[in-house]
Amino acid sequence: MEGGAVNAIGPVLEVRKVCKRYRQRPVLRGVSLELRPGELVGIVGENGAGKSTLLRILAGDLAADSGMVRRTGRLGCCPQETVLHPAFTVDQHLRFFQAAYGISRLTRACELLEELNFSDYRYERVEALSGGTRQKLNLTLALMHDPQVLLLDEPYQGFDWETYLRFWELAAALRDRGCAVLVVSHLAYDASRLSTLYRLDGGLLHKTEWTTTVGAAS
Numbered sequence: 568m569e570g571g572a573v574n575a576i577g578p579v580l581e582v583r584k585v586c587k588r589y590r591q592r593p594v595l596r597g598v599s600l601e602l603r604p605g606e607l608v609g610i611v612g613e614n615g616a617g618k619s620t621l622l623r624i625l626a627g628d629l630a631a632d633s634g635m636v637r638r639t640g641r642l643g644c645c646p647q648e649t650v651l652h653p654a655f656t657v658d659q660h661l662r663f664f665q666a667a668y669g670i671s672r673l674t675r676a677c678e679l680l681e682e683l684n685f686s687d688y689r690y691e692r693v694e695a696l697s698g699g700t701r702q703k704l705n706l707t708l709a710l711m712h713d714p715q716v717l718l719l720d721e722p723y724q725g726f727d728w729e730t731y732l733r734f735w736e737l738a739a740a741l742r743d744r745g746c747a748v749l750v751v752s753h754l755a756y757d758a759s760r761l762s763t764l765y766r767l768d769g770g771l772l773h774k775t776e777w778t779t780t781v782g783a784a785s
């Protein structure tokens with residue numbers, strides 16, 4: 568079984584009892600999670616449940632108050648707020664991130680432009696792009712260096728239905744080539760596409776009954 572082979576490999580992301588509070592308000596109360604190569608895991612939760620806080624801690628962008636996060640491999644991160652500059656073109660963003668990642672070619676980035684169907688906008692400035700196209704660029708910037716661990720915060724916001732389906736095809740392809748993918752969203756529409764779905768509630772992760780056996784621990 569695919570899941571058995573996958574789970575013979577150790578986790579690329581290990582989270583133990585992570586806690587975080589803002590002033591006196593606890594948001595995370597002891598979150599534990601493991602993510603292995605070839606797993607596509609979802610976390611859902613209501614607005615304000617702490618999903619973005621958790622993702623920022625996993626990405627190393629925010630410090631936890633206590634607990635442990637251990638990550639190995641190249642990280643790709645697509646934050647909820649786009650990281651784009653309005654005056655730069657799509658191509659300029661690709662070249663800036665190419666330098667930041669230290670990669671020699673834009674081959675994968677060009678593939679992603681094609682797969683997400685926005686190659687025609689390559690030389691347009693971000694200020695002239697629609698919200699959905701900006702999000703396509705945000706996602707491309709997280710994926711263009713072929714990450715081994717991918718953290719996605721509401722990655723399909725603003726996508727039309729066709730692009731939304733393309734996103735899931737892309738996520739499945741990444742999973743199949745061994746990437747560990749974590750998708751955070753306030754919607755649980757996509758449960759059947761996931762190895763495991765957790766709900767973040769009351770500052771803790773709860774495994775939901777929608778969990779399937781595809782690539783999941785057994």
Ligand SMILES: Nc1ncnc2c1ncn2[C@@H]1O[C@H](COP(=O)(O)OP(=O)(O)OP(=O)(O)O)[C@@H](O)[C@H]1O
Pocket residue numbers: 589590594612613614615616617618619620621753
């Ligand atoms: N920098 C901050 N200072 C104080 N409180 C914060 C800060 N960042 C987030 N919070 C609070 O922490 C809680 C969790 O916020 P977070 O953005 O992690 O939730 P979320 O689940 O991602 O929400 P959404 O689905 O609306 O994006 C919220 O009540 C929010 O107001």
